[in-house]
Amino acid sequence: MPQRPAKKCLHCSMHRKTGNFCSHLSDAELENLSNKSRTATLKRGEALHSADLLTWPVVAISSGVISMQHLLEDGRKTIAAFFMAGDIIDMRGISSRNRGHLIALNKTDICRLSPTAFEQISETNLDAQRVIWSNLRTQNYRAMDHSADLAKKQALEKLASFIFECRGRQVVDICKNSVIIPVRRIDLAEYLGMQPETVSRCFKDMETRGIIEFKSISHIKILSIPTLRRIANGDKNTQNMRPSCKVLSYG
Amino acid sequence: MPQRPAKKCLHCSMHRKTGNFCSHLSDAELENLSNKSRTATLKRGEALHSADLLTWPVVAISSGVISMQHLLEDGRKTIAAFFMAGDIIDMRGISSRNRGHLIALNKTDICRLSPTAFEQISETNLDAQRVIWSNLRTQNYRAMDHSADLAKKQALEKLASFIFECRGRQVVDICKNSVIIPVRRIDLAEYLGMQPETVSRCFKDMETRGIIEFKSISHIKILSIPTLRRIANGDKNTQNMRPSCKVLSYG
DNA sequence: CGGCAAGTTGAGCCAGGTCAACTCCGGTGG
DNA sequence: CCACCGGAGTTGACCTGGCTCAACTTGCCG
Numbered sequence: 359m360p361q362r363p364a365k366k367c368l369h370c371s372m373h374r375k376t377g378n379f380c381s382h383l384s385d386a387e388l389e390n391l392s393n394k395s396r397t398a399t400l401k402r403g404e405a406l407h408s409a410d411l412l413t414w415p416v417v418a419i420s421s422g423v424i425s426m427q428h429l430l431e432d433g434r435k436t437i438a439a440f441f442m443a444g445d446i447i448d449m450r451g452i453s454s455r456n457r458g459h460l461i462a463l464n465k466t467d468i469c470r471l472s473p474t475a476f477e478q479i480s481e482t483n484l485d486a487q488r489v490i491w492s493n494l495r496t497q498n499y500r501a502m503d504h505s506a507d508l509a510k511k512q513a514l515e516k517l518a519s520f521i522f523e524c525r526g527r528q529v530v531d532i533c534k535n536s537v538i539i540p541v542r543r544i545d546l547a548e549y550l551g552m553q554p555e556t557v558s559r560c561f562k563d564m565e566t567r568g569i570i571e572f573k574s575i576s577h578i579k580i581l582s583i584p585t586l587r588r589i590a591n592g593d594k595n596t597q598n599m600r601p602s603c604k605v606l607s608y609g
Numbered sequence: 610m611p612q613r614p615a616k617k618c619l620h621c622s623m624h625r626k627t628g629n630f631c632s633h634l635s636d637a638e639l640e641n642l643s644n645k646s647r648t649a650t651l652k653r654g655e656a657l658h659s660a661d662l663l664t665w666p667v668v669a670i671s672s673g674v675i676s677m678q679h680l681l682e683d684g685r686k687t688i689a690a691f692f693m694a695g696d697i698i699d700m701r702g703i704s705s706r707n708r709g710h711l712i713a714l715n716k717t718d719i720c721r722l723s724p725t726a727f728e729q730i731s732e733t734n735l736d737a738q739r740v741i742w743s744n745l746r747t748q749n750y751r752a753m754d755h756s757a758d759l760a761k762k763q764a765l766e767k768l769a770s771f772i773f774e775c776r777g778r779q780v781v782d783i784c785k786n787s788v789i790i791p792v793r794r795i796d797l798a799e800y801l802g803m804q805p806e807t808v809s810r811c812f813k814d815m816e817t818r819g820i821i822e823f824k825s826i827s828h829i830k831i832l833s834i835p836t837l838r839r840i841a842n843g844d845k846n847t848q849n850m851r852p853s854c855k856v857l858s859y860g
Numbered sequence: 861c862g863g864c865a866a867g868t869t870g871a872g873c874c875a876g877g878t879c880a881a882c883t884c885c886g887g888t889g890g
Numbered sequence: 891c892c893a894c895c896g897g898a899g900t901t902g903a904c905c906t907g908g909c910t911c912a913a914c915t916t917g918c919c920g
Binding site for chain 1: 701
């Protein structure tokens with residue numbers, strides 16, 4: 359007698375939201391996967407230990423933010439990627455070589471998926487397979503976009519891009535102009551390859567130029583999407599967009 | 610009567626080299642895929658047009674280097690990723706939104722795989738599925754590593770990392786110390802988010818410090834792998850490693 | 861209400877970007 | 891065979907965006 363859906367999945371966002379892997383499983387598959395998997399809640403700063411990742415290399419995130427962090431010899435730290443609700447971290451076959459540490463930036467609910475059950479589902483359930491695949495592809499192209507941002511953009515431009523990235527990723531969008539920054543300034547700085555001080559200055563700059571408005575420290579309202587877009591795209595002529603006439607800066 | 614293997618695949622590195630997707634196909638699968646696919650050779654600078662990518666979103670690379678390039682408003686250009694022999698570029702489901710352009714950096718042999726044949730194989734041939742998957746995962750983690758490099762490393766450190774990346778990716782390694790840089794300085798600079806001038810200066814620095822040696826403009830011999838590794842890892846105390854005694858730089 | 865972490869502001873400085881001149885090298889044509 | 895050409899790479903001199911360090915403010919939690 360299959361109780362459907364598996365009890366512990368009932369309130370999990372991974373199962374509830376279409377577009378996520380778990381919502382494409384049959385009752386039997388979900389039951390099986392659920393029984394063999396382990397949920398957990400991480401506090402800010404807690405890590406997914408590499409020892410655990412060897413036995414549980416596939417982790418689904420149901421809420422919160424997990425970062426992939428790299429550490430340099432002298433203490434410089436970088437966040438290479440954010441994983442958020444719906445993402446599947448798949449460390450199968452990633453050699454134990456220094457791949458960075460997975461560290462929660464928030465209170466985060468995760469589900470360590472049984473590798474065998476996961477593999478079996480991905481082999482037999484084409485629907486689920488496509489979702490997993492698509493998630494991985496998205497992660498991949500997101501990482502490449504991020505590389506492009508880091509490589510040549512200036513601080514202000516990176517921050518503008520980041521606001522759009524957050525907007526695109528947030529699960530509930532209250533409104534097209536409202537963006538929640540789900541991480542601390544420090545984490546943001548490490549993700550964008552800049553200093554917290556610089557992040558602060560850039561936000562301030564956008565605010566005084568009337569492009570964004572802070573509802574709270576982590577809640578932004580975008581006042582001029584076009585201007586922000588142009589900044590993100592590296593357009594240098596956005597200084598004078600406010601007073602409707604565009605002053606040429608040559609000469 | 611299946612002629613095995615498909616004629617045009619006979620000399621293709623994708624089919625010949627184990628570890629690549631095509632080498633895991635049955636004769637029938639290869640025959641079918643081969644018939645429905647289109648090979649092509651690109652010259653330096655030629656692009657995979659987005660129109661083509663709509664109908665042929667899956668491209669396998671058999672030799673050469675393809676870059677994913679992003680362009681900013683004011684002409685700044687970035688290379689977000691390199692794709693090399695064995696890589697599969699999978700643009701299925703990537704919205705036509707500005708995802709960057711795929712441009713050859715060399716004479717490059719590609720094979721546009723029939724999406725239907727590719728999909729069918731990936732659903733039925735578990736062996737092949739695993740290879741595709743693993744390739745995508747590798748691309749993903751490579752992109753994240755690259756992000757980490759770009760975010761916080763200094764020019765010299767990025768270059769050192771890049772040398773190791775090339776070493777890790779090169780197909781034929783003549784010798785553990787020999788590394789071929791498969792792209793021009795300009796492309797390298799765009800990939801690492803720096804200026805060609807800076808690339809030049811950093812190479813020079815490594816050379817004068819006796820860490821690497823240039824056999825030709827694109828052929829490096831690493832003279833001290835440990836030093837190069839330490840630079841890549843962000844260790845600041847590599848200046849004085851040569852004269853066997855390590856001079857402390859404090860005080 | 862104190863204590864601490866996070867965030868902000870200000871002042872000074874340097875790694876690496878920018879610009880311009882020069883060298884190197886492979887290809888082409890007389 | 892050499893002169894010429896153009897793109898790639900290198901070198902030097904200068905300049906600036908953002909890093910650094912230090913002081914200060916804010917906000918959260920017990």
